[in-house]
């Protein structure tokens with residue numbers, strides 16, 4: 001962590017120990033034994049952009065307009081499960097999304113996250129770090145995104161539509 005990065009909380013934060021491990025882990029959405037896949041069952045936000053292999057969606061309940069998530073059309077879990085053609089295409093589609101988000105302006109950098117802990121359908125998050133917001137650099141951006149007040153979902157959707165228009 002560099003000196004500029006700082007969490008959206010006042011000091012002192014009190015370190016704590018991790019809890020007991022949960023093994024086996026509970027099944028995720030879209031995994032055998034788990035709840036249905038929200039993406040395949042259309043429970044997620046409607047795409048603002050799509051092509052034959054990918055769909056791009058606005059978030060709900062977020063604080064940073066311009067954030068979007070990209071999903072494969074095919075239900076596979078992670079990078080290692082993507083067909084080679086899609087894996088090769090991924091870099092190109094990410095570049096298009098990144099350029100589109102940067103074109104909104106007031107964005108320093110576009111962060112790209114793949115967690116995979118919530119659902120078993122391949123998707124990645126694009127989160128714009130606001131220009132000049134150095135304290136939200138690196139791993140601090142998701143914390144700031146969580147701590148800042150949410151903007152209306154309509155505003156998130158409108159920003160995602162602008163991203164889609166720039167694709």
Ligand SMILES: [Zn+2]
Nearest residue numbers: 037040075121
């Ligand atoms: Zn799915």
